[in-house]
Amino acid sequence: MDIQYYTDLWSEGKVARASATTFWDNRADEFNKLVSPKTSDQRIGKILEFMSDHNLLAKNCSVLDIGCGPGGFAVEFAKTSRDVTGLDISSKMLDHAHRNAASANLTNISFENLNWDEVNLEEYGWEKRFDLVTAINSPGIHDQVTLEKMIAASKGYCFLSNFISRSDSVQDVIRREILQLKDPKFYVNTVYCIFNILWLMGYYPHITYVDTDREHVRSIEEASMYYGTLFELRNDPADDQNKSIKNYLEYISSDGFVRERVQTKTAWIYWKV
Template sequence: MDITSFEQLWVEKHEDSYRDADPSCWDNRVQEFNRNKPDERINLITDFLLQKRMLTKASTVLDIGCGPGKFALEFAKTAQYVIGVDIAPKMIQAARENSSKQRFSNVEFVELDWQKVDLAALEWSKKFDLITAIMSPAINNKENLDKMIQASKGYCLICHFLERFDSVGDELQKHVFGQKKEDKYGNRGLYCLFNILWLAKLYPEIHYVSSDRQVNRTVEEAYHHYVNRFRARTELTPTEKSLIKDFLEEKSTAGLINERIRSKMAFVYWKNS
């Protein structure tokens, strides 16, 4: 297979694909993403970047799909300067508030749709020492990957789940939508982008991280979590929302939903030549 074959495979719709860019889907999740709770992924990814010398005191960093800015702000503790971009205005607002509270002076947050970004107009061509896209749907085709490469004068890192098993979420999805079809590629996007990078002689590397954690939510928190999570991929009918609510109420114990989440993440990283 050549680059064109992987480019075409990447954009074929899979039932687990995100819908076309819709800021409201992510604005609806700002409270969930911005909760003041520990996220082991922040330290895992930051420590990895530091260990690999991809993040240094001299680094200029771009974080694509920055959400409320948690990764960007952690990077800013080391880097010279960090820019976080996100399509969702409420995410950017939360990121700016978080930055202000922590008194950062070397980070900025910009509302921006990566699919429409004009690198020349922003003077971002070969601007950044490190570009990250962490659990971000923004890098969803070769064109958007190419823009990431074009903006980098050093390293790039893309992180996504290869596997994820949610003890409650998987059962709920089956209950509402029927049996989920497995992606035979594990993660189609990662599979395609890795091969595109390989064929382009950028020779990416992969690092795997496994996680096993417990998450506790009230029924109401769980309801909003799953409604917003499913809405990122498909529009929900009133009947489907009702099924979600009834399922969670039945699953709850003392008003809480206790969920075990087991996952394997892949860090795909490379240096632009």
């Protein structure tokens, strides 16, 4: 099997969105809560420890974070790195990122409102510019072209994190039983394809598997808004689908709150360019 086989396989099951920018803008507040000091996202600490143990995040290095969201990782990278650049297609994500960097009193970090698909490395002076290029659960790396561009921006290492499997106790019921949608398959073969493409390109990727089991707690109103945004439903409480979801959330709630168990298996891949 050649690279084209894995490229084609990688493209199967991808979710087409009318506007990816709007989708991520609508989820910016939710994502920012996950990286706030009050929440203390343990995933950030674990990845930072992993990078340090494997000498990926050296002191005074230059880092590019593709799909940085509200800047949870980029801000932490900047605390030890010489300079950090974060990019994202969502301006609302970047509004949070700017505020989070300012709150940490960081001046060595910048953010760009860019789509990785459209970035011209030569134009930005980013060819072999960074010691470390990361894409942590980022949809920005979604095919061979965007993967190769990630490699071309690095003069040291690349680090990529992606789901292999995920189970959401509430979300899955809403998808299958209320909205009668098929389970997403866009990440089923992603890691398999990335590993094999890198191998066939002559790289030697290291891979580590990480299991997580956590709980999200939301009020009924917050949960209604969250799932409506997630499934891109009409912003209309009278809509039949929204009403069905609201009724289900009220049924499973306890003291006005909805608890969702989220179990994931994630792959961390890194390689030297």
